[in-house]
Each structure stands twice: as C-alpha cells, then as structure tokens.
Amino acid sequence: MTAAPAGSTPTDDELAGVLLQPVRGTNAFEATVEQLARAIRLGVFADGAMLPPERELASTMNVSRTTLREAIAALRQAGLVSTHRGRRGGTVVTQRSVSGDEDDHRAVAQRLVEAHRDAYRDTLVIRRVVEPGAAYLAAERELTQAQRDGLVSTLTSVSTAADRVAHRQADGRLHLTIAKLSGSPRLVSAVADVQRELSDMLSAIPVLAVNIAHSNAEHRQVVDAILRGDADRARTVMETHCDATAALLRGLLGMPHTSPRRDDTLL
Amino acid sequence: MTAAPAGSTPTDDELAGVLLQPVRGTNAFEATVEQLARAIRLGVFADGAMLPPERELASTMNVSRTTLREAIAALRQAGLVSTHRGRRGGTVVTQRSVSGDEDDHRAVAQRLVEAHRDAYRDTLVIRRVVEPGAAYLAAERELTQAQRDGLVSTLTSVSTAADRVAHRQADGRLHLTIAKLSGSPRLVSAVADVQRELSDMLSAIPVLAVNIAHSNAEHRQVVDAILRGDADRARTVMETHCDATAALLRGLLGMPHTSPRRDDTLL
DNA sequence: AGGAAATGGTTTGAAGTCAGACCCTTGACG
DNA sequence: CGTCAAGGGTCTGACTTCAAACCATTTCCT
16 A cells, blocks of 8 residues: 555545545434433533423434434433423423442443544544634634633633533633634534543543643633734644643543554555 | 623523534435545546445445445436446546536536635635644654655645646645645544535636646645654645635635624624 | 356335424413 | 413324345456
C-alpha cells in the first residue's frame, strides 16, 4: 500500500477506506434513548423539569413519535422519568438522584468508553482542533454587551459550581457558549458532539480537585483573551486546556499517547 | 439569551436544542448515493477505476447489499459508473467528463450556491478551523517514508494537472491526503464535507490561472512545513490558503465578509 | 473441456420506522 | 358546569432496510 505512482491517478484505496464511512451508525430507537438519557444526565433537563411534548420532541430529534414514545417508555422503565396525561400532563424527569452507587455508575461509564475506545480517542484529537478554533473565532468577532455578560456569567457559574456533577455541567455549558460566540452553527454542533463524549469519558474516571482548579484558571484565561479580542491567545490557551484534559483522560483510560496505529491499514 | 441564573439549574432550552440533535439525518439510500458520488467526484475513485465488490462495499459502508445496489443503480443511471458481470466483473467509474456545457454547468452551480448561501458561508468559516487543524496535526506526527512520498506525489499531481477540472480534483485529493495524515477519521470526514461544498462553490465561478498559481505555491509551502514537522508553520500557511479561497469566493458569490447575524436568534 | 471461483442479479420474509388519523384524560377558562 | 385545548395513548397501512439464500455470468485454472 505504498503511495500511488505519480501521474496515473489510480484508485486510492486508502482514501476510499476513509471516505466510505458507515452511513448510519445505530438504529433510531437506541440512539434516541441514549440521547435522552445523556441529556438528563448532563442536566439539560434538570430533576423535576418537564420534557417537551412528545410531538415536538420527536420532531426536533427527527424521529417518529412512535419511536420517541418507545424510547420514553424505556426511560420510564429505568425510573428516569414519569409521565402524566391530560392537559398540563407530560413527561417529567424524576431521576431520583442515583446517589450511593457512584462507583457503579463509574463502572458503567468505563465499560462504555472501553467499547468505543477508538472513537473516544478520536474525540480528543478532533477536540484539539475544533475548540481552539471556536475560541479563535469567538475572539475575532465583535461581541455585544449581552454576549460579553453572558460569557462572564457562565464562567462564574463554572468556578462556583457546588459539586463535581454541577461543575461538569457548567463546564460543558461554557464550552458551548464559546462555540456559540463563534457564529458558526456547524462549529457549535461539532463542539456539542465533542462535549457529549467528553462527558462520558470524564464520568468514567475520578476527577481531582487539583484538576478542577487548574481547569478553572485556564477557563478564565480563555474568556479573558476572547473579551480582549486576542484571538491567537484564546486559541493557544484553549489548546493547552484541551491538552490537559486529554493527558488526564489518556492516562486514566489507558489510551496510549502515541498516535493511533501507524501502519497503513488504519486508513 | 443571558446566562441562566446561577444556582437554579433550570431547563435550558437553548442547550437542549443543541444537544438533542437529529438522531439520524437521512435515509440509508440517499446517504449511500451521496457518499459514493462524492468519492467519485473527489477523485477517490478515478476515471476507469473499479469500485470494490458489492458485498465488501456494503459491509464497509454498513449498509445492506440491497441498499448499496440501489445506490449503484442510481449512479449508473446518472452515467457515473457502469457494471459488468462475471468473474473479474464489477462496477467501473466512467464519469465521462461533462464537457461542452461548461457555462450551463456553472449556472446550475450558481443557483445551487445561492439556495444554500448560509450553509456555504458557514463552510468557509469551519474550513478555516478544520483544515489548518488537520495540517497542524499532520505535521506533528511522524510520517513513514511511504506517507511522505505519497504526499509529495499528490502535490506534484496538483501542480501538473491538465485542466481546471483535473486541478480541482487533484486539489481535493491533496487536502484529503493531508487530513488523512492527521490520523483522525472524523477530521478526514470533516475535510471531505468541506471539500465537497467547496467544489460546488468553485464550479460556480470562473477560476483564473493566477489563482491557481498562487494556490499551488501555498500548497507547496504547506507540504514543506508538514514534511519538516513544523506544525505551527503548516497551520499558518494553511490558514492563509483558506483565507485566499474564502476571499475569492466571498467576492464572486456576493457574500459579505461580515460575520453572520450577530443577533441572538442564531442559536 | 470442465469445474471452481468471483462477481453481479434476484427473491423472500421479517423487522424497523414512519406519518397520520383518531381516542382518552385532564386542567383551564368562560 | 360545560367546552375547549393540550397533552399522552393507540391503531393502521405503507415504506425502508435488512439478512440470507439462491441464480446467472464470466474468467481462471487444471
């Protein structure tokens, strides 16, 4: 599988392997359950909050109401939500705080990560590109006062988060907020993907107070640079930030730092 | 869109909108056609090359053979491929170069771009992040001799391309090759997306010889930096390269340079 | 020449998914 | 107190996709 002979423009099987990716990962039902469960775990729907009406939710998730209802039934069976009928009815997040089995939860997360190790490793790589890029663009743009205020306020709520879970939630929100300031919808979406998987990974390991303190310092620097309009600085700090998380995760999840297999069979 | 009041952890509908993404974008058939067509247009399967056997292709694309066959039938009907049976049979790329109606083709492309102006503008933005990032990572990795040779060979075939169409294809291959060297499948996929849309945009405008010469010079510098392992340089040059294309396209396609709407309704 | 192998072509029945219509329950409001 | 609106609950028929088996054609090999 050496390089293509110059000039002949042959079929490049390496490129083909990369471009012809799976067209469709999972079935709709499982993906829906997974996304809803994750959203609840991430606190997008807080405890006691109501999910949007089924019809609406189905439409935003681009899934038939039938499938969505099956997914909700699964969540209900798992005790995550409960539903009530009639006007002002709906599905409410119960999420009786799964305390106690913290370690159990971590074990589950660990198995999840192990199952998708390659994908998650790739997440760390692409994050190194996407998040610094978003920070750069955010710093480059002129921000309204409201945007600046919102950014600062989000930053504050990260550093004042009460516990680990709240911190993780606030952290995700901060990164998404920055991405949003970049003004690129697709970049926001990319960061959302990355943060989702990051969250999965982080719940599989114990996070130390030191790490959080360190991370908070970096957050402040990034926000600072964005507010000052120093794009290069914003990017650099964000890169450092990503590298720190990546190092932490690689170590604790048993991912070698070396680039994924170097032999050509990879691509 | 000010930040959520600290401490109350309410349901954040904004975040919900971002996180509850469509669970499944398109149907398998369309996605398959799209991917194959893209691979052919980008020159991954050169003119006259053979596609992998159906069973194999179906499996790598994670699609049933039925669906794959329907997709191939569509391509065949579009004149992109033709198939032959028997041992050593298979599907071969014909891609009879659509000459003659050059101007007509351009008009079509122009209408296409106008219809999706916002999406295409976003493409230019995200490209500014993704391609430089890929170049950076590629330069950071240790490359095998085969990879180095392949990169140089691809670069050469860009600068020696016979006509505009060939140049465009070779250009796409070069960018994809660089992305591949980054070692991140998802980054490759992102670059492929970007290149496909870029290709659409470029076919909507007349490209001048000057632009091509300029672009070739930049390509050489990027490849140079990657081979030397100078990641920062590789990224910087790639950024310049992206900016040049973006400026050209924004001008000729009538896109203002200003960032997309700044009001908060965006997200 | 004849069989084996590799490839595309076809058929079948099951499972998943969907859109849409309709029903049931309950609270809001006149 | 009755009606309406907003929600969940149910049913149906169609479409998509799948896996697996089998058929047809060509080429390679002995």
